[in-house]
Amino acid sequence: MKGTVLHGPNDIRFEEVPEPKIEKPTDAIIRIAVTCVCGSDLWPYRGISPGSGPTRMGHEYCGYVEEVGSAVMAIKKGQFVVGSFATSDNTCPTCNIGYQSSCVQREFVSQAQSPYLRVAHADGTLVATREAPDASMVPGLLASSDVLGTGWYAADAARVRPGVTAVVVGDGAVGLLAVLSAKQMGAERIIVMSRHPARQKLALDFGATDIVAERGEEGVARIMELTRGLGADSVLECVGTGESMQQAMRVTRKGGHMSFVGVPHGVEIEGQALFFSHIHLEGGPAPVRRYLPDLIDLILDQKIDPSAVFDLVLPLDQVAEGYKAMDERRAIKALLQP
Amino acid sequence: MKGTVLHGPNDIRFEEVPEPKIEKPTDAIIRIAVTCVCGSDLWPYRGISPGSGPTRMGHEYCGYVEEVGSAVMAIKKGQFVVGSFATSDNTCPTCNIGYQSSCVQREFVSQAQSPYLRVAHADGTLVATREAPDASMVPGLLASSDVLGTGWYAADAARVRPGVTAVVVGDGAVGLLAVLSAKQMGAERIIVMSRHPARQKLALDFGATDIVAERGEEGVARIMELTRGLGADSVLECVGTGESMQQAMRVTRKGGHMSFVGVPHGVEIEGQALFFSHIHLEGGPAPVRRYLPDLIDLILDQKIDPSAVFDLVLPLDQVAEGYKAMDERRAIKALLQP
Missing domain, CATH: 3.90.180.10 (Medium-chain alcohol dehydrogenases, catalytic domain)
Incomplete structure (x- = not known):
């Protein structure tokens, strides 16, 4: 064959x-x-x-x-x-x-x-x-x-529950299905980081409530604005780069939950940054x-x-x-x- | 004054x-x-x-x-x-x-x-x-x-529950009171990594069931031996160095929980190692x-x-x-x- x-x-x-x-x-x-x-x-x-x-x-x-x-x-x-x-x-x-x-x-x-x-x-x-x-x-x-199983794990590991505010970092297929999963698990607000119009549209179809196109410092600032300055309860990292992991960590509220479901490439997490971010972190192969x-x-x-x-x-x-x-x-x- | x-x-x-x-x-x-x-x-x-x-x-x-x-x-x-x-x-x-x-x-x-x-x-x-x-x-x-509040958080964040096997990395005062805390929360087996006789004794007084004096590769191997090759349900990292964090990650079972409660110094967590360790991680100021x-x-x-x-x-x-x-x-x- x-x-x-x-x-x-x-x-x-x-x-x-x-x-x-x-x-x-x-x-x-x-x-x-x-x-x-x-x-x-x-x-x-x-x-x-x-x-x-x-x-x-x-x-x-x-x-x-x-x-x-x-x-x-x-x-x-x-x-x-x-x-x-x-x-x-x-x-x-x-x-x-x-x-x-x-x-x-x-x-x-x-x-x-x-x-x-x-x-x-x-x-x-x-x-x-x-x-x-x-x-x-x-x-x-x-x-x-x-791809759905992995998006589902992203939502589950980030402890999406009815009423939470979730942020999805990444607008690839996993990120988009993480939106669908978070919606299905009852998230009240689902903020997607995306700058790609067709993917933004699909994210909205799957249940996203807000789109953030900014990245880096500006992206963090925008999410903080949307979450009373606290960050989100549940953050679903669906990319796997150092930049996306940083972004995700910085927008998770203290005591909140962050998941990461893509195999990380070139990622080093600095100990004190993780410590003072005070988050729950779970990731791995879904x-x-x-x-x-x-x-x-x-x-x-x-x-x-x-x-x-x-x-x-x-x-x-x-x-x-x-x-x-x-x-x-x-x-x-x-x-x-x- | x-x-x-x-x-x-x-x-x-x-x-x-x-x-x-x-x-x-x-x-x-x-x-x-x-x-x-x-x-x-x-x-x-x-x-x-x-x-x-x-x-x-x-x-x-x-x-x-x-x-x-x-x-x-x-x-x-x-x-x-x-x-x-x-x-x-x-x-x-x-x-x-x-x-x-x-x-x-x-x-x-x-x-x-x-x-x-x-x-x-x-x-x-x-x-x-x-x-x-x-x-x-x-x-x-x-x-x-x-010191007790921090040991208690170590046990709580590592999800110590009745019947679990817990490993405490570190025999400082926080580690020793993490043993007491794990015991109080019902851990069935509490393995302490320590090579200091007086601290080993106090750990046993506080409820430890096993002492592992080996470190590095040998320490990991010994804990694997004690945990059916799987690693422990709950691992409490109470030191804050790169070496102790590594040790802790490597002896947590897949799907298990690791906490870290000392401010990390010189710690970088490699993304893929964390991903494939497949653990829940929570740390921060208690x-x-x-x-x-x-x-x-x-x-x-x-x-x-x-x-x-x-x-x-x-x-x-x-x-x-x-x-x-x-x-x-x-x-x-x-x-x-x-």
Whole structure:
């Protein structure tokens, strides 16, 4: 089959790769219904976190179970399933407290931009829908696999509760779905930092109440103005740079909660600044598996629709254009159809 | 009167200083019953956080109200009171959510190693006992002013709950009282990192179940051995150096809680390390005022006795020896009697 391989900065190829096979009895093989390009794929694409040699890409997926290993019990051939970018046994002590993305047996999925995918720990990683979903639901379900799950974690880890004021730093797909998540969790006010008109509009559609286009000192000052000089209860950092982390820390109120959900690049947090900011801080790879059953229900019951983040749809063999469009910020997120 | 002044590294003098006066109608003047030397006083004493010129010292105190300003309502002349090292109005939005040490009107107390002290925002800062306490209770009450309040915050912010495994990094007075606090909050296992025999003994008296003398890699390995390879639920960082912060982060389980309660010195937290450690992190100046009413009751009802951390008692005019003994680790904490 053909799959997506990154050969070096800006060099994405759709080329011959081995078909996946069951390697362990706990594996499953999925026929991908749809997959997509993640904001985090852009780091190696831009050469910022360089890989060693050609690298298979993709970690967001949903599709039909093609085959299962002999030890797979819950997941059955033919089911439609969604999985997380991090595999989990869902039985270890870390999974048991809801941190499946740090499961003691975790593997990171990395070959999903392909027609077929092997998923390890299938029973603990995949969640099946009750029946095959309508085609219109599939993009939303794909979103739950990572980008929505990560936005949801951003809101949960920043302790969004009914009535709070939330700030979302970042207007990428994760940031936009963090807005949707904060809205769903009852935030009264949702301030988004964005200077991109199309993304501002989508943020408003998802429930944002205020847009702040300023950055740096001016951005901090503007948020302080909007929050009685105190800062926000909940701040959701959805970028992962030193600048965005600083921004987020400085607009969280004393005693408030800040989350960070993108892998940080070039970030050093100065101890005294953190100390005197007096915040709660939680970040890490989103434990999507914890949220998947609920997210799938919310989507199928049409209570939330995250699919609008996919503003570019391409056949899988044009994956390179998907990367390019996202890199140039012409697209928020590219959905790929095998 | 005479008071304590730091003139430069290792140069503490007890010398003539102005007597405090009511400056604002919300002030009170306290006649100090006892005061003490804080671990944090050693940073400027060692020249690590250099002051600019001679600096009045001391921020832990309890004593009798000598005089109150015209706007002070709750606190009365003659009462025995304990206050926090950070003043607070106890009415602002930050105080209202329990973060009084980041009150919008906060001032840091810094002249307490003296016979008399002016305390700003007296009504919001000071807590009076129902009656003048027995002399035997006074050292314990003094501890609640900072060192116990800070250890208590370490345990609370690290989410110590009945049944958890807690690790305390640091065997200074705060670390030792963090052990007492974790015990009081129901921790099942309390592992203390200490290589100092007298402090190990006191930690065991306060409720520690295990002592780990190893540091660095070996210290991490030993804690992993004691926690099924997972790390601890609650880790209380009570030192404030880069090394101790690293140690603490690395022994917190995924999804666990780490607190840090000493002002960090030379600490930079690397973003990806924090991200993949997947912990909850909370630190800052301890909101002692939140805990004071309960701590005072626990002490007066003899449910806890933190006073054993004071292993050196000196007349106030020998304050320089108190600093020296603590700096050389001959004493855990020096109590000073005016």
